Amino acid sequence: MGRDHKEHKRHRSRSKERKRSRSRSPRDRRDRDRDSRRDRERQRDYDRRGDDKRDREKQRDADNKQRQQETKKESKSAVFEMEESRNVNFDDFRLKMTFSAHFQSIFTTNTTTEEIKRMSKAEVKAYRDELDSITVKGIDVPKPIKTWAQCGVNLKMMNVLKKYEYTKPTSIQAQAIPSIMSGRDVIGIAKTGSGKTLAFLLPMFRHILDQPELEEGDGPIAVILAPTRELAMQTYKEANKFAKVLGLRVACTYGGVGISEQIADLKRGAEIVVCTPGRMIDVLAANSGKVTNLRRVTYLVLDEADRMFDKGFEPQIMKVVNNIRPDKQTVLFSATFPRHMEALARKVLEKPVEILVGGKSVVCSDVTQNAVICEEHQKLLKLLELLGMYYEQGSSIVFVDKQEKADDIVDQLMKTGYNSVAPLHGGIDQHDRDSSIADFKTGVIKVLVATSVAARGLDVKNLILVVNYDCPNHYEDYVHRVGRTGRAGKKGYAYTFVLPEQISQYGSQNYQEKMAGEICRAFETAGCKPPQDLKAMFERFKKEMAAEGKEVKLGGKGFEGHGYKYDEGEAEADANKKKMARLVHGMEAGGDDDDDLDEQLNSMIKTKRRLVHGKPQSDKPTTSGNSKTDREAEKRKDAAKLKAEELSSKLKTAQNVIQPVEKTATQLTAEAVIRGQDVAPVQISAAMLAKEKANRLNEKLNYLGGEAAPTQQQEEAWEYFEEEWDINDFPQQVRYKICSRESVGHVAELAEVGISVRGVHVPPGKEPKAGERRLHLLLEARSERNLKAAKEEIIRIMKEAFRQLTAQIQRGGTQSRYKV
Numbered sequence: 001m002g003r004d005h006k007e008h009k010r011h012r013s014r015s016k017e018r019k020r021s022r023s024r025s026p027r028d029r030r031d032r033d034r035d036s037r038r039d040r041e042r043q044r045d046y047d048r049r050g051d052d053k054r055d056r057e058k059q060r061d062a063d064n065k066q067r068q069q070e071t072k073k074e075s076k077s078a079v080f081e082m083e084e085s086r087n088v089n090f091d092d093f094r095l096k097m098t099f100s101a102h103f104q105s106i107f108t109t110n111t112t113t114e115e116i117k118r119m120s121k122a123e124v125k126a127y128r129d130e131l132d133s134i135t136v137k138g139i140d141v142p143k144p145i146k147t148w149a150q151c152g153v154n155l156k157m158m159n160v161l162k163k164y165e166y167t168k169p170t171s172i173q174a175q176a177i178p179s180i181m182s183g184r185d186v187i188g189i190a191k192t193g194s195g196k197t198l199a200f201l202l203p204m205f206r207h208i209l210d211q212p213e214l215e216e217g218d219g220p221i222a223v224i225l226a227p228t229r230e231l232a233m234q235t236y237k238e239a240n241k242f243a244k245v246l247g248l249r250v251a252c253t254y255g256g257v258g259i260s261e262q263i264a265d266l267k268r269g270a271e272i273v274v275c276t277p278g279r280m281i282d283v284l285a286a287n288s289g290k291v292t293n294l295r296r297v298t299y300l301v302l303d304e305a306d307r308m309f310d311k312g313f314e315p316q317i318m319k320v321v322n323n324i325r326p327d328k329q330t331v332l333f334s335a336t337f338p339r340h341m342e343a344l345a346r347k348v349l350e351k352p353v354e355i356l357v358g359g360k361s362v363v364c365s366d367v368t369q370n371a372v373i374c375e376e377h378q379k380l381l382k383l384l385e386l387l388g389m390y391y392e393q394g395s396s397i398v399f400v401d402k403q404e405k406a407d408d409i410v411d412q413l414m415k416t417g418y419n420s421v422a423p424l425h426g427g428i429d430q431h432d433r434d435s436s437i438a439d440f441k442t443g444v445i446k447v448l449v450a451t452s453v454a455a456r457g458l459d460v461k462n463l464i465l466v467v468n469y470d471c472p473n474h475y476e477d478y479v480h481r482v483g484r485t486g487r488a489g490k491k492g493y494a495y496t497f498v499l500p501e502q503i504s505q506y507g508s509q510n511y512q513e514k515m516a517g518e519i520c521r522a523f524e525t526a527g528c529k530p531p532q533d534l535k536a537m538f539e540r541f542k543k544e545m546a547a548e549g550k551e552v553k554l555g556g557k558g559f560e561g562h563g564y565k566y567d568e569g570e571a572e573a574d575a576n577k578k579k580m581a582r583l584v585h586g587m588e589a590g591g592d593d594d595d596d597l598d599e600q601l602n603s604m605i606k607t608k609r610r611l612v613h614g615k616p617q618s619d620k621p622t623t624s625g626n627s628k629t630d631r632e633a634e635k636r637k638d639a640a641k642l643k644a645e646e647l648s649s650k651l652k653t654a655q656n657v658i659q660p661v662e663k664t665a666t667q668l669t670a671e672a673v674i675r676g677q678d679v680a681p682v683q684i685s686a687a688m689l690a691k692e693k694a695n696r697l698n699e700k701l702n703y704l705g706g707e708a709a710p711t712q713q714q715e716e717a718w719e720y721f722e723e724e725w726d727i728n729d730f731p732q733q734v735r736y737k738i739c740s741r742e743s744v745g746h747v748a749e750l751a752e753v754g755i756s757v758r759g760v761h762v763p764p765g766k767e768p769k770a771g772e773r774r775l776h777l778l779l780e781a782r783s784e785r786n787l788k789a790a791k792e793e794i795i796r797i798m799k800e801a802f803r804q805l806t807a808q809i810q811r812g813g814t815q816s817r818y819k820v
C-alpha cells in the first residue's frame with residue numbers, strides 16, 4: 001500500500017510535469033502569443049478609439065466655435081437683410097388672399113347663415129347687447145354669429161369643439177370670428193378668460209386651409225406673437241388640439257431654452273408658428289435666414305398686444321410686421337388696451353374692425369374682488385387664512401413683486417405644511433418654469449407663488465383663488481392678475497393686500513395709495529362697491545395732494561404706475577420714457593441725425609443749477625471704484641451701517657417705531673457716521689418726519705431746499721456753479737456707461753469740473769426711499785463754460801452707449817430688450 005501510494009504520487013507529479021511541459025509546447029506558446037497579441041491590439045484599438053474620440057471632441061468644439069462665429073456674423077447680416085427687405089415687392093408672389101372670397105361662398109351657401117343675414121339692424125343691436133354689451137367700430141362690421149355652424153367650421157373642427165365642450169361661441173368669439181373671417185384686420189378687447197384665444201384660432205385654421213399647401217423651403221402661413229413664453233406655450237397647445245386633426249403643423253419658439261430643437265421644427269415645415277418676438281427674430285436671422293422666412297405669412301396675431309408694446313418689443317414687432325406681405329391680415333387681442341397704445345396699433349393694422357366686449361380693461365364679473373389693508377408682517381397670516389378657506393376648493397396663485405419673495409413665501413408655506421407649492425419667476429430656468437406650469441395645470445402643484453410673469457394669459461381650469469400679496473403697481477396688471485380666476489364662466493375669488501397709509505406715508509410705498517384708487521375703480525367698473533376703508537384711504541390721499549396743488553387722475557395712462565397724472569414731474573417722466581423708447585427705436589432704424597440726437601438727449605437730462613459762494617467741496621471726480629480712499633470710505637460706511645443698525649434696533653425696542661421710520665433712523669445715523677460726526681441718539685420727531693416729507697416734495701418739484709446751500713461763508717471770494725443732472729431714467733446700459741469711473745474721470749479732466757455720482761437708481765413708477773435720492777451727477781464748475789463742455793462730453797458718451805444698445809437690439813434676442 002505504502003509502495004503503491006508512493007508510486008501514485010510519482011505518477012501524479014510526472015503527469016503534472018507533463019502538463020507543464022505541454023503548456024510550454026510551441027503550439028501553446030503560439031496560442032499564448034496570439035492571445036497577448038490580440039490583447040495588445042485590443043488595447044491599441046481602445047487607445048486609438050480614445051484618441052479618435054478626443055480628436056473628434058476637439059474637432060467638434062472647434063467646429064462649434066466656428067459655427068457660432070459664423071452664425072453671429074450671419075445673424076447680423078440677416079437682420080440687416082431683413083431691414084433692407086422692407087420694400088420687398090410681394091406682388092410677384094404666387095399667393096392671393098383667397099380666404100375672404102372663400103368665406104363669402106360658405107356664408108351664402110350655408111343655410112343657417114340665412115338666419116344671420118335676415119337679422120335687422122335693431123335685432124343685431126339687441127343681440128350685441130345680449131352678448132355682454134358688445135360695441136363695434138369700423139365700416140360694414142359683420143353681424144355676430146350664434147352657433148359654430150354659422151362660421152363654417154368643418155366636421156373635424158366641430159368634433160374638437162364638441163370634445164372640449166365648447167358648446168357655443170362666447171361673446172367675443174361670436175363677433176370676432178365672422179369679422180376675421182371676412183378678411184378684415186381686427187382689434188378684439190374682451191375680459192380675461194372670455195375665450196379670445198379660440199376667437200383668433202378658429203378663423204386662422206380656416207384661413208390656412210384655404211391657402212396652397214406648404215412647399216419645400218416655405219415658412220409659416222400664420223404667426224402668433226405672444227409677450228411671455230408661458231403664454232406662447234399655452235397657445236401652442238390650444239392650437240395643436242385642432243391642428244392635429246386638420247393635418248397642420250404648429251411650431252413654438254420662445255427664449256430661455258435651446259434654439260436647435262425649435263429650428264429643427266421650423267425646418268421640417270410648420271403652417272403655424274407661435275412665438276415670443278425676440279426669439280422669432282433670432283430664428284429668422286439664424287443660418288442666414290435659411291431656417292424659416294415670412295414670405296408665406298398672410299395671417300398675423302398679436303396676442304396681449306399692449307403688454308408686448310409695453311415690454312419694449314415694438315422694434316421686434318415692427319421688424320416682423322415690415323417683413324410680411326402688406327396685404328396680410330392682422331388681428332390684435334387683449335383684455336386691456338390703454339389709450340396710448342392705440343397709436344402703436346394703428347401702425348400695424350389696416351382699417352381694423354374694433355370689437356369691445358363689456359368695457360375696456362374691466363375685471364370679469366365672475367371674479368369676486370376683495371381688498372385687505374394690512375401691514376407687511378400680517379400678510380403671511382392672512383395668506384394662510386385664505387389658503388385655509390380655499391385650498392380644498394381648487395388651485396391658488398399668489399402674486400408678489402420680487403423673485404426672492406416668491407422663493408421665501410414658498411419656503412414659509414412648506415414649513416406650514418403646504419407641500420404642493422412652487423415658485424414661478426424670471427429667475428427660474430425655463431425648463432423648470434415649463435414643468436411648474438404643467439404641474440400647476442394638472443393640479444400636482446396647487447399653489448403657485450409668482451411674479452407678474454404669470455399675470456397674462458395663464459389659463460388653469462380650477463384656479464379658484466388669486467392673492468395679490470404685493471399690490472400690483474398699475475391698473476392693467478391688476479386686471480390681468482385677478483383675471484387668472486373666474487374664467488370661462490366659473491366663479492373665482494381675488495384678494496389684494498394693500499399696505500396701510502401710515503406706512504406709505506413714511507416709506508417708499510406711496511404708489512399703493514394711488515393703487516387704492518385704481519382698485520376702487522376696478523371694483524366700480526365691474527359693478528361692485530369698493531371697500532369703505534380703501535376708498536377712504538384714497539380720498540385722504542387725494543385731499544393731501546390737492547393741498548399741495550396736485551390733481552390725482554385715475555386711469556388712462558396704463559403701465560408702470562402712470563395710471564395717475566398728479567403733477568408735472570410725473571408727466572415729464574412719462575414723456576421722457578416715451579422719448580427714450582422713440583430714441584432707441586429711431587436710432588435702430590437709423591433715422592436720427594446727430595444734431596437731432598444731441599437735442600433729444602439734452603432735453604432728457606433734468607438739470608438743477610445754483611450759484612454757490614465758497615470753495616467747491618470736490619476738486620476731483622468721485623464715483624464708486626476701488627481706490628484706497630474709496631475702500632476706506634467703504635469701510636467707514638460698513639462700520640457706520642453696523643453701528644446705525646445697532647442703534648436703530650435699540651430705538652425700535654425703546655420707542656416701538658414702525659419699520660420705515662426705523663429705516664430712516666438707520667440711514668440718518670449711517671450718514672452721520674460717514675460724515676465723521678458723533679452719533680447722537682436719533683430722535684424721531686414729528687419735525688424730522690415733516691422735514692423728510694418736505695425733502696421728498698422738493699425732490700418732486702425739482703427744487704433744491706435751503707438746507708443744501710453752504711452754511712460756511714468763510715470763503716466769500718469763491719464762487720462756483722453746482723449743477724445736478726438727473727440720469728435716473730436712462731436705460732441701464734446708458735447709466736452704467738455714464739457712471740463708470742472711466743467716463744467720470746475723463747469728463748472731469750476734459751472739462752475741468754468736479755463730478756460725482758450721487759443717489760441710487762429708483763425703478764420707474766417707484767419713489768425714492770426715505771433719505772435716498774434719485775441717481776444723478778453732481779457737477780461743480782468754476783464757470784458756465786466748463787459746465788457746457790462737461791455736458792457736451794457726457795452727451796457724446798451717452799450717444800455711444802445708446803448706439804451700443806441699439807446695435808444689441810438689432811441683433812435681436814432677449815438681451816435686446818431695453819429697460820427704460
Ligand SMILES: Nc1ncnc2c1ncn2[C@@H]1O[C@H](COP(=O)(O)OP(=O)(O)OP(=O)(O)O)[C@@H](O)[C@H]1O
Pocket residue numbers: 165166167168169170173190191192193194195196197198334335456457458459461483484487488
Ligand atoms: N366657446 C367656449 N365655450 C366654453 N369654454 C371656452 C370657449 N372658448 C374658450 N373656452 C375656454 O375658456 C377659457 C379661457 O379662454 P382663453 O384662455 O382663450 O381666455 P382669454 O380671453 O384669452 O383670457 P386672458 O385674457 O386671460 O388671456 C379656456 O379654458 C378655454 O378653453
